[in-house]
Every structure is written in structure tokens, then in C-alpha cells.
Amino acid sequence: MMSACESRSRETGGLRWLARLLAVALVICVAPAAAFAHAALIATDPADGAVLAQSPARFSLTFSEPVSPLVLNLVRPDGTVLPLTAFHLDDHTVVVDNPAPLARGTHVLSWRVVSADGHPVAGSILFSLGAPSAAPAATESVDWNLRAAIWLARVALYAGLFLGIGGAFALSFLAGGGRDGKRFVATALLAGLAAAPLSLGLQGLDALGAPLTHILTPAIWRAALETTFRFTIWIALAALLLGLLALMLPRAGKVLSLAALLGTGLALAASGHAGAADPQWLMRSMVFLHGIGIAFWCGALAPLGLALKRRAPGATAFLRRFSFSILPVVAILVIAGVVLAIVQVGTPSALLTTAYGNLLSAKLVLLAGLFSLAALNRWKLTAPAEASHAGSSRNLVRSIGVEIFLVLAVFGVAAGWRFTPPPRALALAAAQPAAIHIHTAKAMADLSLAPGHTGPVTASIMLMTGDFGPLDAKAVTLVLSKPDSGIEAIRREAHKAGDGTWRVDGLVVPLAGRWMVRLDILVSDFDMVTLKDAIAIRP
Amino acid sequence: MLAGFRPLFAAGFLLAGAPAAFAHVTLETGEAAIGSSYKAVLRVPHGCEGKATTAIRVKMPEGFIAVKPMPKPGWKLETVRGKYAAPYQLWGETVTEGVLEVKWSGGDLPDEFYDEFVMRGQLSADLPAGEKLYFPVVQECGEAAERWIEIPQAGESEDSLEKPAPAITLRRKK
Incomplete structure (x- = not known):
């Protein structure tokens, strides 16, 4: 019976995988109305700063949202760390058993949990037994190697999703049979395919607070697969593969690349800060549209630039189709971006006072440059280039090159958001x-x-x-x-x-x-x- | 040696204890024997934050039975009667009900004057000697009111309360 089931499941593995993908997409589209905010710690027992007469039998941490604990440590007055492994969940509360009676002095209960939006949240509470002593050192040091790796993988994933899938889409829909930039697009897709699983593993490392060297530990991957980021990765992998197929099978290119493009939007909407904000249906739709808009625009740049540079026969038609469709796409992209920014940042002052706001400001500066260039291309250089004016064509190619560079810089800034809670979540935590x-x-x-x-x-x-x-x-x-x-x-x-x-x-x-x-x-x-x-x- | 200093201690105690006693509504006699009669003299040293006192209401503690309040010229005297929580023996008879609350109202005692309100009753022999018996008082000043109803919880000092209920210490009958 057992083996029959197993073999059947192996046979239908592909189908199941597709079904799962559909289910995930369904879950995302019919996004739960429940408020998935960035979890904030509301109450603890013992309270932060409490002085206890007796060693507590258990500790409890109550959050604003359901969470799953990743790492719980008790730092004793002598600085030794006692991992707390026996815990259970009671609604929004994590109840931790204290395995051993505590000595006198100040203890630090350090916690790391993963909230419903997929991001790990950490903190610590201090309490003392008998009388306070000097607080033991339990600083959460930032692992810069890990951060750099997460950032690079994220940038590569963005390159795959936007330049790769967007490129495949542009080649299928706009290039009119031209294959310029195919190698560039394939490279971006492969970079994304490599970065997607790597990102998941790095997410696991970050969730457990483990160094880079632990990337092959099963626990790391198990932890990663507990986070909502796994949805993003699954959908991204599927979309990237569809993009590659679209390149390889030009006949089915339109269907495949359209599916891949939709996958890009879904992958981005499936996790992350923005998708976790209320109202979810609106925020997730905005992320979806924003992602599709970026892919459409950025993906077309390289194939278009290369076609123009080579003065391919279809290049002028490619350019005409692109400039015809880009305006509504950018309009949607900008509207979605503005909605997301307003919800996430809240007050204009947060642009300057929070790390998230600073990144957004940097992104806006880059975008200002990008839009200036795009406008220049669209209204000054496109018409002469369409008229096959050689000088304008060269300028347009150069300008598109700078645009691609700026786009990569924007990806770099956007990947930095991985490390900063949005002002919305900060305000929510402060208002608790x-x-x-x-x-x-x-x-x-x-x-x-x-x-x-x-x-x-x-x-x-x-x-x-x-x-x-x-x-x-x-x-x-x-x-x-x-x-x-x-x-x-x-x-x-x-x-x-x-x-x-x-x-x-x-x-x-x-x-x-x-x-x-x-x-x-x-x-x-x-x-x-x-x-x-x-x-x-x-x- | 110490005996000689006793008056000094007493004076010090008076100096320290006096302001509190003057600020609160208190009972004149702070100690009484169980199984005997007790004349409760409530001392009202001031109004409610400057306002004149217009009514005094006292809740009889359980075990203070057969209460008779003393009328006061210029004040309307009322009582609320009802069943005691438990029956008591008084002069060989079982008593199950009596005065539960006494109210002097319609008066006018300006903040700068002092007055006393008197009632007499019997302290049941069933009351526990050595413990305190509390007489919660509500002092009304027109719309305003001061509630002298705080009773210290176990392990709490009476001095830490802001508006303690007047109390007596019960002792064994000699």
C-alpha cells in the first residue's frame, strides 16, 4: 500500500508540482484577509527589566501576530549561553520551558522568530534573579558576509526575473523575430536560476542566525522552507524555467513568456514587506503590477539596444512597438510604486529618518535619472532612430546602455530593503x-x-x-x-x-x-x- | 534607664502621628473589648477639599450590633436596617438583624470647623481579639465626596493608605 502510494506520487510528481504551483498562486490571489503585519513583541513574562524572587519555571513571549520560533537562547550572568529547545505555541504566545534553576544575577533571554511575512524578527529581554548584576554580553552581531551574500543573490534574482524573463517576453512579443540579446537574456535567466535556491538557503541561514559555512546543513534548509519566502522561490524558479523554454521554443514563445512574466509578478507578491501590509489584496496586486511593469520595461532594454546597435533589420519595428506600449506600462508601474511607497513609508519625514526611507530616497534619485533618460529616448531619439538616422541610433544605443546600468543600480538599492523593516512596520510596533x-x-x-x-x-x-x-x-x-x-x-x-x-x-x-x-x-x-x-x- | 525617656518617646510619637490623625476621619477611642459596649465617636476634622460637609454615612462592621446613633441638632438622622451576615447572641437572645448603615444628612459643617458624630453599640464576643475592626465612612460635601473606606490588605501597612477606613483594635474582655 505504502509503496503503491509512493510510486504513484512519483509518477504524478510533475502534475503535483504544477498543482502546488497553482494552489500557491490561488492562495496569493485570494490573499487571506487576516492582518499579516510584521510581528511585534507585545508582552513578555518575565517583563523586561523585572527582578524576580524565584527562578521561573517558564518564560513566555507574546507577539502581535502568530510566529514560529527559530532560536531561543538564555544568556546567563556569567556569559554562558543556554539554548532553550523545549517550547510550544499558544496562539500568539511562545511558551518556553526553563530547563534548569537559574543563578542570581541578570539574565538575557534572546529570541529569534519568523513572522507571517517571512522575515525573521529578533530581540532580547533582560531580567534578574534576586538582584540585578551587570548585564551579560549578548549582542546580536551583524554577519556582514552573510548580508553581502543575501544582497548579491537578491540582485541576481532580480536580474533573472526582470532582465531575463522581461527579455524573453520582449523577444517573443516585440522583437518581431529578431534574436538580438538572446545570449544576454539567457545569462540573466541562468543567473536567476542559480540565485533562487541560493537565496532560499541564505534566508535559512539568516533565520537561524547561522554563518555562511552552515549553508549545507539540513536544518538551515528546513528553516528556510518554513518561511513564506519559499513561495517566492518556487514561483520564481518556475517562471525562470518558463522563460528559458520561451527562448528555446520560439513557436510557443508568446504563451511561455507571458506565463513567465505573470510568474514574476506572483513571485514578488508572494512574500516580502509590501505583500504583508494591509490591505493585502491591494498591496499584493500593486506588487504584482509593479513587478510586471519593471520586467516589461527593463527586459526590453538589452535586446532593443543590441538590435539597434547591430542595425538589425527588425530593429526599427522593435523600437516602434516598444515605444508604443511603454507609456501605459510605465504609468501602471509608477502608480503601483507610489501606492506601495505611501503605504510603506507613511509619513514623508520617514524618508529621511529611517533606513528604509533612505533606500527609497536613493531609489527615487536613481529613478529620476532613469526616467529622464527614458523620456529623452522616447521623445528626442526614438523618432529620428525610427527614421533610420545613424547618429540618433548611436545615441539611443548609448543611452539604453546607461539605462541598463541605472536599472541594475535600482535593483541593488531595492535588494537592500531586505534588511530594513518599513516605517509602516516600525510605526505599528511603536503603537503597540x-x-x-x-x-x-x-x-x-x-x-x-x-x-x-x-x-x-x-x-x-x-x-x-x-x-x-x-x-x-x-x-x-x-x-x-x-x-x-x-x-x-x-x-x-x-x-x-x-x-x-x-x-x-x-x-x-x-x-x-x-x-x-x-x-x-x-x-x-x-x-x-x-x-x-x-x-x-x-x- | 529607658523609662525616663518614655514621655519623650510619647511626645515624638504624637508629633509624628498627629498630622495624619488630624487629616483623616478617625475614631476617638482606638481600642475596645469584645463582648462589651462601644461608643464610637467619629471625628471629622475637615470637609472635602475645602467644601463644607453635608452628610456622613457609616457602614457598620459585621459584629458591631444593636447600634443606636446619637441625633445631632441641625442634622437629619436615618438608619438602614437589615439582616446580619450571622446571628449573634446578646443578653441570652439571638439577634439576627439591626442597623447596617447610619446616615447624618442635611447638615452644614464648614471646612474650618470640627465636629463629632456618635453612635453606641455592642461588640460581639465572637469577634477576633487582637485584630482590627473597620468602620468605612463616606463623607459627602454636596456633589463631592471623600471615601474613608480603604482597608489594608494582608502585609500592607495602614500608613500607606491614602484614605483609610476608621478602625479600632479589638482586645479581650478583662
């Missing part, structure tokens, strides 16, 4: 509320301060009796204090928000750190329940 749950026999409360960092915040309080029944309080007072910084009680009456919660508006938390929280809940005229706890406020 600080929340605690206080539970006593008489009453319990869920208190959240939003946003959970210093400055003006709104407090929201949900009350229940100790046995989860409704608690209809007459009045609630929130008292915040920070004795270790000499900040005495900040006292605010809460008001009923109308949705069953109590709210305090216009509260200002001046300092980051551990704040003491007290809730005075007037249950009846003579009966007050007081709940106390501490809450961590981010800077």
Missing part, C-alpha cells in the same frame, strides 16, 4: 499598547496603555470579578507612579467608554521603564477593591 493583566480573588483587570511608549497615552481598563463575572463598578481611579525615579502618583479618574471598558484620556507618561500601577475600583459605596501591578513602558 503596553498591557497587563491583574488577577486577585476579588477582581481582575486588563489594563492597556496605548501606545505603550512615553508621551500621551490612553488607558483602557476592562474589569471582571475574580471568577470571570461582570463587575459593575461605580468608579475607577488609575494611579501611576514610578518610585525609583522619584515620580509620585499620577491619579486619574476613569470614565465609562460605553463599550464596557473604562478609559482615561489625555494621560501623559513622561519616562520609560517600570511603572507601578494601581487601580482603585469602587464596587459599592463602602467597598473598594485595589489592584496593583507594574507595567513596562517603552522609550
Whole structure:
């Protein structure tokens, strides 16, 4: 029975592979409405900076989105690292068992998880047993070799997807039988085919925080295949192969290269920062259109330039077809790009203040040059060249050469986004509320301060009796204090928000750190329940 | 040796303890024996943040039974009667209900004046000697109110509370 199944599956392997590809495409098109944001850490137990009396039996990390843990380490006060391997997932919370009683002093719990958008997220929390000691060194050093490799592989993948597949498309649809640039296009496709699996392996290394030398370890590839980046790679591989086939079988070139072009859009939309932003259907469609537009434009440059240079017979017709269709394509490309940039960057100031924004600014500068050249080609050089004017043709070829160079530079900048969370995700993380749950026999409360960092915040309080029944309080007072910084009680009456919660508006938390929280809940005229706890406020 | 310093200690204690006592609503007699009568004299040193006191409401602690409040000229006196949580023995009879809450209202006690509110009752012999008995008080000043109802939780000092309920320490009957 077993072997029968196996052999059948081997026979239908190709079909299954195709079905899987279709399924993936379907999943992407009918993108889940669930909010896949860049996961942000919301709460931890023990809290960051906590001083514990006893060694905890377990640790927990709660994220804004479901995550899967990759590496969890506990750095002990003496600097030794204890890998934490026993953990389980409880909704958005990673619960980690503590394998051994901890010694006195400050510990660092360092975590690395992969979020739903496929990118690993990492951080660490400090807590102390008994009393704080000097924090042990647990710095997350950046592996520059690995980063360079990831970047190069990404640039090569872009070259394959845009110059290769776009080139195959241009040769099939625009060149009118001309085969100039075929070798260039084939090279780009092969570079992409080599870079795609390499990118996946490097993603695995990055996810596990392992050095380049571990690339052949099975665990690395298993980790990589857990990330959503695998969808991108599968689709990209299929699209690149279709592109190669289109080159080899000119008769079926149109169908194959069109499929490859659509694959380029799908591959890009399948993972990455932009595809993870809300609204997903819009963002993924924009990425799809943006990718197709880039491939159409950039892919045609090399075959066109080479045809013009050689003064191939069909070159003028090629140029006419290209300049006829390029305007709407660039319009779509620009509109999609602008939508993506607005959602990702949010505020214009983020262009200067965040790494992601800086890369976008650099890309915009390069694009300004690229568009100037393209406009020059389109409106000054194309008409004379179409009229077979030799001088203009030479200028056009030179200009196209510079364009290709600029396109590669843009790919280089875009590949740098791999390392920077977009301002959208940063803002989302900053806006996460600080929340605690206080539970006593008489009453319990869920208190959240939003946003959970210093400055003006709104407090929201949900009350229940100790046995989860409704608690209809007459009045609630929130008292915040920070004795270790000499900040005495900040006292605010809460008001009923109308949705069953109590709210305090216009509260200002001046300092980051551990704040003491007290809730005075007037249950009846003579009966007050007081709940106390501490809450961590981010800077 | 130390005996000679005792008055000095007492003076120091008074100096340290006095401001708190003057700021809070308190009971004049801070200690009473169980199984005997107790005259509770509530001392009201000020209004609610400058406003004149217009009503005083006191919740009877469980075990303070057969309560009779003392009328005050210029104040309307009311009581809320109801069942006790448990039956008590008083003079050989079982008592199951009585005054649960006392309210003096309609008065006008300016912030700069002082007054006392009095009631008398019986401290049940079932009450635990050595522990504290709390008399939660709500002081009303027109719309405003001060609630002297905080009761320290286990391990918490009464001094850390901002508005502690007036309390007495119960002791064994001699």
C-alpha cells in the first residue's frame, strides 16, 4: 500500500508540482484577509527589566501576530549561553520551558522568530534573579558576509526575473523575430536560476542566525522552507524555467513568456514587506503590477539596444512597438510604486529618518535619472532612430546602455530593503499598547496603555470579578507612579467608554521603564477593591 | 534607664502621628473589648477639599450590633436596617438583624470647623481579639465626596493608605 502510494506520487510528481504551483498562486490571489503585519513583541513574562524572587519555571513571549520560533537562547550572568529547545505555541504566545534553576544575577533571554511575512524578527529581554548584576554580553552581531551574500543573490534574482524573463517576453512579443540579446537574456535567466535556491538557503541561514559555512546543513534548509519566502522561490524558479523554454521554443514563445512574466509578478507578491501590509489584496496586486511593469520595461532594454546597435533589420519595428506600449506600462508601474511607497513609508519625514526611507530616497534619485533618460529616448531619439538616422541610433544605443546600468543600480538599492523593516512596520510596533493583566480573588483587570511608549497615552481598563463575572463598578481611579525615579502618583479618574471598558484620556507618561500601577475600583459605596501591578513602558 | 525617656518617646510619637490623625476621619477611642459596649465617636476634622460637609454615612462592621446613633441638632438622622451576615447572641437572645448603615444628612459643617458624630453599640464576643475592626465612612460635601473606606490588605501597612477606613483594635474582655 505504502509503496503503491509512493510510486504513484512519483509518477504524478510533475502534475503535483504544477498543482502546488497553482494552489500557491490561488492562495496569493485570494490573499487571506487576516492582518499579516510584521510581528511585534507585545508582552513578555518575565517583563523586561523585572527582578524576580524565584527562578521561573517558564518564560513566555507574546507577539502581535502568530510566529514560529527559530532560536531561543538564555544568556546567563556569567556569559554562558543556554539554548532553550523545549517550547510550544499558544496562539500568539511562545511558551518556553526553563530547563534548569537559574543563578542570581541578570539574565538575557534572546529570541529569534519568523513572522507571517517571512522575515525573521529578533530581540532580547533582560531580567534578574534576586538582584540585578551587570548585564551579560549578548549582542546580536551583524554577519556582514552573510548580508553581502543575501544582497548579491537578491540582485541576481532580480536580474533573472526582470532582465531575463522581461527579455524573453520582449523577444517573443516585440522583437518581431529578431534574436538580438538572446545570449544576454539567457545569462540573466541562468543567473536567476542559480540565485533562487541560493537565496532560499541564505534566508535559512539568516533565520537561524547561522554563518555562511552552515549553508549545507539540513536544518538551515528546513528553516528556510518554513518561511513564506519559499513561495517566492518556487514561483520564481518556475517562471525562470518558463522563460528559458520561451527562448528555446520560439513557436510557443508568446504563451511561455507571458506565463513567465505573470510568474514574476506572483513571485514578488508572494512574500516580502509590501505583500504583508494591509490591505493585502491591494498591496499584493500593486506588487504584482509593479513587478510586471519593471520586467516589461527593463527586459526590453538589452535586446532593443543590441538590435539597434547591430542595425538589425527588425530593429526599427522593435523600437516602434516598444515605444508604443511603454507609456501605459510605465504609468501602471509608477502608480503601483507610489501606492506601495505611501503605504510603506507613511509619513514623508520617514524618508529621511529611517533606513528604509533612505533606500527609497536613493531609489527615487536613481529613478529620476532613469526616467529622464527614458523620456529623452522616447521623445528626442526614438523618432529620428525610427527614421533610420545613424547618429540618433548611436545615441539611443548609448543611452539604453546607461539605462541598463541605472536599472541594475535600482535593483541593488531595492535588494537592500531586505534588511530594513518599513516605517509602516516600525510605526505599528511603536503603537503597540503596553498591557497587563491583574488577577486577585476579588477582581481582575486588563489594563492597556496605548501606545505603550512615553508621551500621551490612553488607558483602557476592562474589569471582571475574580471568577470571570461582570463587575459593575461605580468608579475607577488609575494611579501611576514610578518610585525609583522619584515620580509620585499620577491619579486619574476613569470614565465609562460605553463599550464596557473604562478609559482615561489625555494621560501623559513622561519616562520609560517600570511603572507601578494601581487601580482603585469602587464596587459599592463602602467597598473598594485595589489592584496593583507594574507595567513596562517603552522609550 | 529607658523609662525616663518614655514621655519623650510619647511626645515624638504624637508629633509624628498627629498630622495624619488630624487629616483623616478617625475614631476617638482606638481600642475596645469584645463582648462589651462601644461608643464610637467619629471625628471629622475637615470637609472635602475645602467644601463644607453635608452628610456622613457609616457602614457598620459585621459584629458591631444593636447600634443606636446619637441625633445631632441641625442634622437629619436615618438608619438602614437589615439582616446580619450571622446571628449573634446578646443578653441570652439571638439577634439576627439591626442597623447596617447610619446616615447624618442635611447638615452644614464648614471646612474650618470640627465636629463629632456618635453612635453606641455592642461588640460581639465572637469577634477576633487582637485584630482590627473597620468602620468605612463616606463623607459627602454636596456633589463631592471623600471615601474613608480603604482597608489594608494582608502585609500592607495602614500608613500607606491614602484614605483609610476608621478602625479600632479589638482586645479581650478583662
